[in-house]
Amino acid sequence: MESSRKTTTLSQVPDEDFLRLDRQICFSLHAATRAFNGVYRAALKDLGLTYPQYLVMLVLWEHGELPVKRLGEHLRLDSGTLSPLLKRLEAAGYVARRRSEEDERSVTARPTAAGTALRERALGVPRRIAEATGLSLDRIRALREELDTLTATLDSAEVEAAACAGTDD
Template sequence: MVTTPPAHPHEEDYLRLDLQLCFSLQAASRAFTGVYRTLLKDLGLTYPQYLVMLTLWEHGELPVKGIGEKLRLDSGTLSPLLKRLEAAGLLERRRSPADERSVTVRLTPKGSGLRERARTVPHHIARAVNMPPEDFHTLRTLLATLTEGLDAAGAAPCGTT
């Protein structure tokens, strides 16, 4: 059950769970993951695997490091995802001839073909979110601004600018 926080909380109320932005984001993320789990089951993908596929559908062949940067994932998290997608025949990994330390990832024909089946996923998500397109866009913009601010705050000690 979702409760609406008071418009003007008193100082002592700031530690209420329903006033924590991080909790609201976590709850929304878990709800999204549940909807995606159902939608992606027919595609044989988990949500993190879907994100990898989205990245490759959009950008084509990329080094593992580039995928990690776009998805904000470290190699320890990304490598098992790539291995499972490769085992499913959706992508292939190759060492770069120019730099043996660099591994490049590209879609297989099967992985490219899955894109067509995935086209309906964003429409189902938009329906599940149930908000006007302009609110959806505003929310995405606000979340990008929030992420940038948090990244900057993580780079500098509190109280410094």
Template sequence: MAGKRYPGGMSPTDPAAAAATASEEDWLRLDRQICFSLHAASRAFNGVYRVILKDLGLTYPQYLVMLVLWERGELPVKKLGEHLRLDSGTLSPLLKRLEAAGLVRRERSARDERSVEVRLTEEGVALRGRALQVPRRIVAATGCDLDEIRALREHLDDLTAALDTAAAEAMTADAAVPRAE
């Protein structure tokens, strides 16, 4: 390991800070590893889905939308966004493309003209048949068995919950705390 130098104009101001800084150097190295792993894993998954979904003419986010619609049949953009944690800025153009592909229709709700109902076309429903093979191929690609997958999913959900909480707190804390000395 390549030694702990303090590059450039940056150096600790007192012995106590020096100890603390050494520890933070370790964390910085660890962070590099975690960042990479996470980012790489995320993109690797995306890549596998991309390859497999190409047959269906769907991107990964489009597949996510279709999965919801296949389960729920029809729902307003708002609800769709809540399920997927995506806002209209992402969903509007995506849905427009799905509509252009003939998989969904969008209609203003009669009861509330602000709302837009998204529903599958026959073609969209039919696509589900071809999509049934996707999960098996994904699972095969991971090389994990179902229990491992399930465990990973739970781990990820815990992490997401923690991160969401922390992000919310960090945002309010940003206003309160003068920010790391």
């Protein structure tokens, strides 16, 4: 069945309309993120984890021991943000860090036995979050794919903008 919705192009929208908060995709994503954080806060309370700590644990549960730099790449976090997260997880007994013997500048992180056991307690979290969205699993997957595509497109635009800015000198 063909959609009867007309496609609006950017050139058809007056500039003034773009300055409305309710027209900002970034604000819609921001509001959704804040709403997700609230749901995650409740879901993670029993685990004693914050949402960023949970993300760190997800990567370590999936990949095992990783250089902190790679962990940051997976999470799109810089070391200044990641280091305090790892310190708190280490203090809680869930993560162990160690310096590489080959390159003392490189630090790796891995889940401890307690961190691995925490994974079992976390198994129900994704289902709780999926249920809280009110979306079907197919719709969640499609939305995640759209957001991944959006992220890749914006990353490319950022790289391109940086390259253009560097050629203006």
